Amino acid sequence: MEPAAQGRRFDTNLCEVHDPVTHQQREKPEKHKLCFTHKNLLRSTHCSKKMKRKGKEMREVLVAPPPPPPRFPMDGAPAAPLPREFLDFLGENGLDPSIYAAGDRVPRYVRVKPGSESCLRELEGELACEPETVDWLPGFYSLPPRVQIAGTKAYREGKLYGIDAASGAAVLALSIAEGDHVLDLCAAPGAKLCMMLDALGDSGSVTGVDVSEHRLAACRTMLQKYAIGDWCRLFVADGTTFSVSPARVHSYKSCKSTTNEKAQTFQEWTSRRPWKERKRAAKARQSATSKSRLGFQYPEIIFYGKHSGVVGLIKDDLYRTVSDNELLNCGYDKVLVDAECTHDGSIRHIQKFEQWGWETLQQRVLNAERTDNLTLLQLKLLINGFRLLKVGGTLVYSTCSLTVAQNEDVVEQFLKENASAVLQEIDAAASWPCKSGRIPKTLRFDPSTSQTSGLFVAKFTKVGL
Structure with missing residues (x-):
């Protein structure tokens, strides 16, 4: 509490605050009228209910706690205070913490x-x-x-x-x-990617890239769930x-379920690829890892739709510089x-x-x-x-x-x-x-x-x- 506030008194006759620092009051109290602090008003047995209520109001004004720090509304829970470090971060970047109160x-x-x-x-x-x-x-x-x-x-x-x-x-x-x-x-996790595909219609292509394989796999799951991956391809890459x-867009042609190893052309993608193809993909990933250690990373394609322009391509054409x-x-x-x-x-x-x-x-x-x-x-x-x-x-x-x-x-x-x-x-x-x-x-x-x-x-x- 401020020093000036500690000495303030409540006048039982005029219901006014007397400030010993400024010595100011709007009216002069009548003689023989007692002046009490708000604490005395609350404790006194001789004061009316009205005066006690006034004393309580004075206490709330004079000893009010400092305003709480900004709080952040948590989903399904009471608002949690923002930590001081985050408030400092917002201040350093000229951001108003109150924007989080609207959350x-x-x-x-x-x-x-x-x-x-x-x-x-x-x-x-x-x-x-x-x-x-x-x-x-x-x-x-x-x-x-x-x-x-x-x-x-x-x-x-x-x-x-x-x-x-x-x-x-x-x-x-x-x-x-x-x-x-x-x-x-x-591209990950994929909500915007899906919106692009919905806007694309039945021609063109969408290429999604992300450095995180497991996050890009979530994109692939979304494409399969919403059945919109025909015009899309996904690459794990930096x-x-x-x-x-951009891929050359081919008209769809039915492809054999096995891969032509000599030509190394891309067959129609399926989540249930033959064992030999899975083994070859694993080997390619291992090769890419070793190359990345030497400063070169080969993009890995983990999904492509039948109209994405990949089916029928030779690998060298897809990755042509x-x-x-x-x-x-x-x-x-x-x-x-x-x-x-x-x-x-x-x-x-x-x-x-x-x-x-x-x-x-x-x-x-x-x-x-x-x-x-x-x-x-x-x-x-x-x-x-x-x-x-x-x-x-x-x-x-x-x-x-x-x-x-x-x-x-x-x-x-x-x-x-x-x-x-x-x-x-x-x-x-x-x-x-x-x-x-x-x-x-x-x-x-x-x-x-x-x-x-x-x-x-x-x-x-x-x-x-």
Whole structure:
């Protein structure tokens, strides 16, 4: 308690505070009227109930506890206080901690698979709540934050995707058209990849790349669950060095169930591959591992659809080296670089630290060396993704971090090093609930402004020089 507050008294006659430091009061008390502190008022047996109540009010004012630290709403649990280290991290990056207080109001978003809209009525009955249309994002619906969709029939049958609306906006910014060849350079866990395939139609291709084999395997599982993998191929590879060009799209021809070992052509992919083929794949992985130790890593293809352009190809054709000049004309039409980041803008990711333990936050998010390494990785991913883009193509860079270092600073450095890169307005964003980034034409989503998780989005096009 402040020293001045300790000496304040409550006048029983005038109901006023006397401050011995300032010696100020609005009226002079009548003679012979006693003055008591709020404690005396509460203890006295001679005071009326009204005066006791006044004393209680004074106690609440004078001895009120300091305001609590910002708290983070945990899913299905009382709000948990944000740790001091995380608050310091937010302060250093100019981020307002209050954006996390809105986390308990962020809806759970779902996307309905095109042609499966009839499942919404059934979903409403199962969840006892009506899915609300997200007006600014076609095919998306919002549900109350605590709703769980994993047990619903629509989700089990592959009619419903769980994906945040901000992530959907990043895919929508690509303006994918039928026949496009699309590259998702950081594809796992796959929700955005599936949205790309749904937007693609019956021509073109989507290539998914991720450095983590087990995370990319989750993408493969999603493709099989939702039966949308015919135009897709998945590579385990380092996105900063990946160099496989878009596949030639072939009309589907029935293939034999065995592999022609002499020609080494790709047969139709199946999860139940013959023993010899599995053995050969294992040998190829072992060879790739040994090569990676020498500074070279050969991409491993772990899935390809029958219309992805892989079936019938010879291995040498698939991995044929393409020069940068060739890529200007035959590179990818659209590229998404949803780069690895600290995830500080992802409400559900930060919520997980309540389970993992806040002490792990230092290692996973706050470590300065990790952050510096991440920004370098993000820049390399952006540079390589842009290299694989053809002239006139579109690249979208996004992260679920809200820090300037991982967003605007990366974009600024990239533009300095790439004269053929031009930032583009995202036309659809005129109706989006987001705000501008620190660089014109870039966008930011956050829980307070957008009712979504945090996301930064920048859109580029490649011009000929």
